[in-house]
Amino acid sequence: MKSSYVIALLITLAAAGWMASPYLGGASPGGAEIANALPEPSAPAVKVPMRVQVRNSLAELTNNSLVLTGQTKPSRHATVKAETAARVVAVMAEEGTVVKKNDIIVQLAMNDRKALLEEALALVNQRKIEYTAASKLTSKGYQTQTRLAETKTNLEAAEARLHRIKVEIKHTVVRAPFDGVIESRMVEIGDYLGVGDPVALVIDLDPLIAIAQVSEREIGGVTAGAEGNVRLITGEIVEGRVRYVSSIGSEGTRTFRIELEIENSENRLAAGLTAEISLPVAAVEAHNMSPAALTLDDTGVIGVKVVDADNIVRFHPVALVADGVDGVWVSGLPREAAIITVGQEFVLPGQTVTPVPEGSMSDPAAKVSGSGS
Template sequence: MRILAKKPYLLAIILSVSLVVWLVSGQFNKASASRENTEKTPATLLKAEPLNVRVREQQAEPTTRELVLSGRTAPLRVSKLRAEIEARVIELPVERGERVKQGDIIAKLAVNDRPQRITQAQALVKQYEADYAAKKDLANKGYQAQLNLTEVLASLESAKAQLKQAQIALENTVIRAPFDGMLETRPIEIGDYVGIGDAIAEVVDESKFLILTDVTELERTQLKVGMSVNVMLITGQIVTGKIRLAALQATTATRTFAIEIEIPNPDKKLVAGMSATLNIATDNVMAHQVSSSLLVLDDSGVLGVKAVNDKNQVVFYPAKFARANATGIWLTELPEKIRFITVGQGFVRAGDEVIPVPEDQISKL
């Protein structure tokens, strides 16, 4: 002790060596214990036992593949009426929102001196007709040159053209409905002065409506003009229509194709802009009807279903939809006979070995 008191560095050395020996002995003991535990663990305990899953065996059935789309209503025809002459509005017999028949008067414009122009043009035509007849008779007798006869004929045709223009201008003072429909807009009032091309009214055809939608390149290949379409409107009303247009060119911005479906509107209740769901039967395929609760995502985020093969291994099938409604969904491109996992699909992965338990056996227990 006196030596350690005189030489304290010896005490530090002894303590350091003791600490190192203690640490080394601890690691050695841990390694030995780990080897002993590994040697004592049976190899069979490292392998997990197969899980029980409930399965339902099912046979594919023929069904109709359906294309489900969303669309909106639009009128079949909309006519924007414009003035073809310059005149003042003197009469508006139809109000906005009223229904009109083809040929009904929507607006009248002032005739001004147009009747007098017609009378003047008619007189001029008669004058040239008489002049032409006289000179033609003289030309046949050899007293009149053929050149003079041609000039009179040209003047007669010009007078007839002026008469026709005057008659059309008078007719254009009355603006009529081009077809049966409803007067949607009328931006003019009595006393307004309109010029050529000014808006007079807009008439909407109510007899038929369109459903407008857009489809992808793949969906476009399944559609053609004349195909029947079941349409469910947002009001719950169900109507049947036909495809009247399937565009041949995609829009530049969206790379989609425009589709138009024509539907009847006998009760005049449809309005433009209503949402609609379209169901279009495309072809017949073999498919399995399942509940949407069977759909799961795999590790890659792909939606599909899990089944058990003949080796009692889990198989994942990506979902290929044929149709869907309130009662379930129909999946295609699956084996004709398959065992769907109905309970436990969330606890197993593709390739796992499982113990399949049929649903009918569980119901008998």
């Protein structure tokens, strides 16, 4: 019985070896048919260049503008101070009052100044009589030159005293130093003022001044007398003229102060407003385009992608020259350029593309896909 088990085992192993023989040895009788049934390897797919939409642009000579941020200020201001000591007895101008030069702001008490004036006038008259008499006597030889000189000195001293009291009286009336506006008043009726105490701040808003700082790289393009535009934070746009350009740059910032003069005859424009100042500089060749065509390179430089004559994408750094309702003007591109207007985000410099005219791709999905995809 033991031998029958061995025979059965041998028969099983032989059957298994026969079944595995096509895989362990040469091709099986059906191998050719199986090989023929497998598909042949296909040829590599041809990569179709991505399509991008371009607009052929020709540079135009464009006025370049220097855009600065500044602030409006009065053309001049003065803190009016008391020039004599006295009490305020009348206020003639409130804060915000428009004043003309020499208009009265406040009136100070005269006190005894009127009496002192009368006394000084009487003394001058007396000294005149004495001097006249001495002159006549001296001419006739009845009086010495010394006495004549003495009477003349006394007369001059009396006249000086009269002048001083007149000035004192004049200073009891505090007046506006120029046409302007009372920005603030520091005194009220009853206040006692000493010499040098502030009375009021007067500002001159006509002309109004727009002040800005210009970098050392750009100051060479700014000249006194140049015309410019000033856009105020209120939305108003006014014309201005450069009246001052600093000759010395700031130690800390290396910038130069400039001032633009703005006509403001009715004091309509206020001081202290944020202002965007545009000054024309040398004209440059620039391209007009939609801001959407602008892009950034890997280093954060702003520029524009174009397609060259070999259909290769090129990146050009650009500078903003001007902006308007019809787009932006930039410099830094070739005079003739095929600007990528759709698809620039999906292509890299050096990549070959298929340019198509602007507006020819109606299907948005096709704008950034290959034509053979």
